[in-house]
Amino acid sequence: MKWEHYLLAIMVILVIGSIVLINSQRAPGFSKVYFDSTTVPAYLTPNTTYSIVFIIESHEKGPEEYSFKIYLNDMVIKDGNISLNPGSMAQVSFEFFIENVTYRRVVLWEQTTTYNLSGIYDITGNYMRWGGILIVNDSYGSRLLEHLPPSYAGPSNLSFLMNTSKNVTVTKIVENRSNTSTVVKEYQLMLLKLGEDRYRVIVKESKIMYLPESLTIRVVVETSNGKVYQIFKRLPLAEG
Amino acid sequence: MQTQVAVLTLLLVISTISAYLIMDGKANFRLKLLAIILFSGVVIFYIRIGFGRYFTTIDESYYVSLLGDSLWYKTSIVSGYITPFSLHLVYSFSSDVIGIVVRYSIVVAVLYILILFFAYQRNGVSKNHALLAILLLFITPLYWWSVIQIRPQQIGVLVGLILAVLIVTGRPTFRFFVGVLILYVALIFAHVLSFILYSAVFVMYLALLILWENKPRENAKKYLTVAVSIIVSWIVFVTFPYSSNLFKNMTWIANNVLNLQMSVQTFYVASTFVMEMFLAIVYLMAKYFSSHNPINLDSLKVPLLKLVDAEVNVFRRYLLWIVVGVAVLVVFYVQFELGAQIYTRVYNNSTAAVVFFQMGNLFFALFFLRGFFMKIRENTMTDFDILSVLWIPIGVALLIISFFMPKGSSIWGFHNWLVRTLQYFVVFASPIVAYSIMGDITPKNSVRMRSMLSLLLGILIIISVLNTIRIPGIYNYDTIWTPELVNVCQESPVSAIYTPRVERSVYYTFAMNNLLKVCGGYLKDPNSKSPTYLILSSDQLYVYIPDYRPIGLGAFENSLQDVGGIAWIIAGGNRDEVGEYALSLLGNAVPVPVEKDGDSCPLSPDRIGYPTVLVGGKAVNPCTLRLVEEHVVPVYLDSYSVRTPTGMYSVSHADAWWNVEDGLFVIQAVEYYNTPVLIIEGTNVDATLAAVYYFVEEVYPNLFLKYQNTKYIVGKWEEDDDTVIDVAKLTSQDTNGFSPGDKITILETG
Numbered sequence: 001m002k003w004e005h006y007l008l009a010i011m012v013i014l015v016i017g018s019i020v021l022i023n024s025q026r027a028p029g030f031s032k033v034y035f036d037s038t039t040v041p042a043y044l045t046p047n048t049t050y051s052i053v054f055i056i057e058s059h060e061k062g063p064e065e066y067s068f069k070i071y072l073n074d075m076v077i078k079d080g081n082i083s084l085n086p087g088s089m090a091q092v093s094f095e096f097f098i099e100n101v102t103y104r105r106v107v108l109w110e111q112t113t114t115y116n117l118s119g120i121y122d123i124t125g126n127y128m129r130w131g132g133i134l135i136v137n138d139s140y141g142s143r144l145l146e147h148l149p150p151s152y153a154g155p156s157n158l159s160f161l162m163n164t165s166k167n168v169t170v171t172k173i174v175e176n177r178s179n180t181s182t183v184v185k186e187y188q189l190m191l192l193k194l195g196e197d198r199y200r201v202i203v204k205e206s207k208i209m210y211l212p213e214s215l216t217i218r219v220v221v222e223t224s225n226g227k228v229y230q231i232f233k234r235l236p237l238a239e240g
Numbered sequence: 241m242q243t244q245v246a247v248l249t250l251l252l253v254i255s256t257i258s259a260y261l262i263m264d265g266k267a268n269f270r271l272k273l274l275a276i277i278l279f280s281g282v283v284i285f286y287i288r289i290g291f292g293r294y295f296t297t298i299d300e301s302y303y304v305s306l307l308g309d310s311l312w313y314k315t316s317i318v319s320g321y322i323t324p325f326s327l328h329l330v331y332s333f334s335s336d337v338i339g340i341v342v343r344y345s346i347v348v349a350v351l352y353i354l355i356l357f358f359a360y361q362r363n364g365v366s367k368n369h370a371l372l373a374i375l376l377l378f379i380t381p382l383y384w385w386s387v388i389q390i391r392p393q394q395i396g397v398l399v400g401l402i403l404a405v406l407i408v409t410g411r412p413t414f415r416f417f418v419g420v421l422i423l424y425v426a427l428i429f430a431h432v433l434s435f436i437l438y439s440a441v442f443v444m445y446l447a448l449l450i451l452w453e454n455k456p457r458e459n460a461k462k463y464l465t466v467a468v469s470i471i472v473s474w475i476v477f478v479t480f481p482y483s484s485n486l487f488k489n490m491t492w493i494a495n496n497v498l499n500l501q502m503s504v505q506t507f508y509v510a511s512t513f514v515m516e517m518f519l520a521i522v523y524l525m526a527k528y529f530s531s532h533n534p535i536n537l538d539s540l541k542v543p544l545l546k547l548v549d550a551e552v553n554v555f556r557r558y559l560l561w562i563v564v565g566v567a568v569l570v571v572f573y574v575q576f577e578l579g580a581q582i583y584t585r586v587y588n589n590s591t592a593a594v595v596f597f598q599m600g601n602l603f604f605a606l607f608f609l610r611g612f613f614m615k616i617r618e619n620t621m622t623d624f625d626i627l628s629v630l631w632i633p634i635g636v637a638l639l640i641i642s643f644f645m646p647k648g649s650s651i652w653g654f655h656n657w658l659v660r661t662l663q664y665f666v667v668f669a670s671p672i673v674a675y676s677i678m679g680d681i682t683p684k685n686s687v688r689m690r691s692m693l694s695l696l697l698g699i700l701i702i703i704s705v706l707n708t709i710r711i712p713g714i715y716n717y718d719t720i721w722t723p724e725l726v727n728v729c730q731e732s733p734v735s736a737i738y739t740p741r742v743e744r745s746v747y748y749t750f751a752m753n754n755l756l757k758v759c760g761g762y763l764k765d766p767n768s769k770s771p772t773y774l775i776l777s778s779d780q781l782y783v784y785i786p787d788y789r790p791i792g793l794g795a796f797e798n799s800l801q802d803v804g805g806i807a808w809i810i811a812g813g814n815r816d817e818v819g820e821y822a823l824s825l826l827g828n829a830v831p832v833p834v835e836k837d838g839d840s841c842p843l844s845p846d847r848i849g850y851p852t853v854l855v856g857g858k859a860v861n862p863c864t865l866r867l868v869e870e871h872v873v874p875v876y877l878d879s880y881s882v883r884t885p886t887g888m889y890s891v892s893h894a895d896a897w898w899n900v901e902d903g904l905f906v907i908q909a910v911e912y913y914n915t916p917v918l919i920i921e922g923t924n925v926d927a928t929l930a931a932v933y934y935f936v937e938e939v940y941p942n943l944f945l946k947y948q949n950t951k952y953i954v955g956k957w958e959e960d961d962d963t964v965i966d967v968a969k970l971t972s973q974d975t976n977g978f979s980p981g982d983k984i985t986i987l988e989t990g
Contacts, residue, residue: 012278027293031779035775231777233773
């Protein structure tokens with residue numbers, strides 16, 4: 001062996017020592033809090049028990065104390081404390097149950113139309129039946145029978161006879177239910193007699209959706225040295 | 241702190257041993273080479289992960305970010321293709337981004353040493369000389385920055401070096417021509433700036449050879465070989481289908497520097513023409529002067545020899561070194577002033593820190609000048625040495641150009657391109673530096689001198705390494721990736737949205753966003769509206785899951801049935817007619833008004849229920865803009881192109897915005913709170929209308945049967961019947977536009 005071989009051997013040892021030391025240099029510690037996404041539902045239905053898991057992961061330099069609180073909207077449903085060593089993690093599961101659904105009213109579309117009518121017998125549409133009298137609207141044009149009270153066909157296929165001596169309000173509601181919402185179409189008709197063969201007709205049409213109020217699950221974790229982590233998920237509610 | 245001291249002490253010992261080994265004439269050169277490779281590897285490793293964070297740079301983090309983009313060569317501006325291609329190749333075997341970055345730079349560092357050793361040897365220096373030259377490169381941070389940064393220049397320097405060896409040592413045969421041509425094409429695809437700089441050096445060098453050497457025919461052949469290779473490789477690059485993004489950038493720089501308004505096409509032609517003219521004029525001038533008025537090299541050497549001959553006059557020697565010293569300091573001062581804002585920040589406003597950490601560069605410069613004077617005096621200048629000298633005027637020229645460069649952004653600046661040139665210069669200058677030191681090592685004083693020199697070099701190397709690593713506390717440098725960021729990035733779901741919890745510098749944020757892109761996510765402004773699913777919280781980051789996700793178009797029909805066939809329409813733009821046309825086609829739909837200003841997209845968890853149709857692109861529809869900004873749509877569209885997960889399509893630019901004859905469109909769907917949102921958009925209004933028409937006529941009736949799982953449809957509308965529907969008439973002069981009789985071609989579905 002020559003001297004330079006020994007020198008190289010020393011160098012290799014020093015190189016390995018350097019690599020070990022470089023690797024031992026640690027950055028400031030950190031922690032992670034996260035949901036186990038496989039346990040988080042896309043939406044909730046009433047009268048069902050849900051179990052969600054969240055995880056606390058410690059990458060701190062030493063043992064760390066964690067306290068946690070779990071909120072359903074603003075209400076605490078579970079709390080606790082956990083101790084973790086560096087590089088370890090804890091899974092925390094919690095359960096909750098939704099009994100009642102509250103709804104939020106969302107107006108999708110609404111329109112109010114006012115008609116001032118006088119001496120009008122104009123009826124469109126194919127036919128309508130009223131008090132045993134048939135009004136026909138065919139290829140020969142509108143055939144209106146004499147001595148009929150004033151009549152009118154308005155938007156949305158609403159037809160009515162204006163033979164009234166007092167004010168009238170008619171409301172029609174059509175409801176469409178789906179998994180996640182209820183859609184209501186409201187037709188409101190107000191007839192006001194202004195004088196002989198003179199009427200004011202107000203037609204209110206609206207489409208309103210009733211959406212179940214969503215809920216928010218929130219987890220707040222605090223370490224003993226004051227670091228705070230929070231995770232949350234807003235969960236839409238579906239009708240059961 | 242103790243660990244840091246221990247590491248630095250070990251590195252100092254290793255570098256001193258390496259220096260001593262290399263300066264020992266008797267030791268086996270393979271052992272020396274191994275020692276130098278080992279040391280280099282450890283240094284790169286230390287720079288990369290020392291001080292508890294992952295080192296990166298602005299340029300490098302950008303190129304690493306391209307790993308998150310499979311179509312990077314079409315969409316991104318890159319100054320070379322070999323590096324991002326190699327990175328993608330490695331990435332296909334391992335998804336550990338940080339591991340790839342660390343290992344890649346160590347492998348390249350080893351490659352550098354082997355190629356440098358080969359290059360120095362081929363240029364006539366001894367093995368010991370070559371090894372010492374490599375070791376001396378370690379004393380300058382310019383070398384480490386060049387080696388460690390994963391960017392095109394890293395490979396460009398090496399390809400150019402091999403090319404230099406061939407040009408300097410080769411004979412102008414056909415094989416020489418083929419070799420130079422291949423290497424030149426490789427060089428331009430490795431790094432365009434390297435191509436330009438090396439070309440300038442080679443042209444100057446070969447012109448000088450024609451002037452000085454008594455082999456005019458051979459040198460003229462070499463010149464013509466290089467000139468043809470430059471032009472051919474430039475034309476190949478210009479015609480390369482994906483280089484247009486870079487050329488747009490180059491045109492922008494040229495326009496700013498020369499105060500012109502060239503189009504990219506003009507730049508193609510002008511640059512090729514100027515290049516050809518320049519090469520021809522230099523050649524003709526060199527030929528003319530070599531035959532009519534040859535320059536006697538010896539006549540140039542005499543005044544230089546007089547200047548550097550220390551034996552003649554002691555006063556003159558001191559005067560010379562004072563002048564040299566002042567010149568070097570002036571260069572450093574100008575360098576500092578050019579980037580004063582950055583350097584003041586990086587060095588924490590400490591002049592002492594600037595001087596201390598530039599020691600390696602200062603010594604390198606002084607050793608170089610000493611070696612240069614020695615070589616002049618001893619008449620031992622080689623062609624390779626001449627190349628190193630030729631880098632100096634190139635650097636000065638770029639320094640001057642730097643003053644006229646556009647300022648760029650806070651991240652991408654064109655402040656100082658002399659530094660770039662110096663990174664090439666040191667590679668060529670190091671044999672001269674080694675020459676000046678070898679002169680001090682003689683058999684008589686060997687042990688003491690070698691020990692002293694080894695220690696000096698060891699210290700300079702450590703200073704150079706500390707300069708490169710930007711040690712925290714002394715340097716204010718945070719273009720880094722923290723282990724927390726890496727951990728969160730690698731373990732978070734793909735398509736996650738990240739929000740920083742603490743405010744950091746633009747440099748940190750830029751590097752962070754680039755890493756997050758590789759993980760499939762992106763960084764969101766903490767002040768903007770956040771999604772409603774915060775899945776992870778760490779010390780630095782919040783990680784959200786987007787409220788939207790791509791779905792099949794069929795979901796639209798299913799949802800429509802649930803709500804009695806009613807859909808919302810959110811149409812963007814100032815022209816209500818477009819929305820009305822869509823409404824007239826879509827039948828039982830309800831228009832939802834859009835405010836004209838701000839983030840006025842009416843979609844929110846509190847106002848969603850009906851399946852929704854968005855009509856119009858991101859420029860006109862705030863909801864489409866939101867989806868694009870949240871990176872949730874599979875297909876992206878702008879004024880002239882469409883980008884799908886697997887390809888890109890584009891249409892030509894129209895002469896007048898109202899007078900278009902074709903356009904691209906996209907129909908795609910995302911889910912938002914269990915409700916499908918359909919997006920119908922085009923590169924122009926006519927294409928958008930065509931998309932609405934195509935959806936109503938073809939897609940909607942077949943949603944269940946044909947498009948149940950189709951997430952997007954990309955089509956092209958072309959004017960075919962010279963008829964325009966009224967709503968598509970944007971001005972009274974508009975004669976082209978959509979009508980149902982036009983041609984619609986589907987380009988891609990997915």
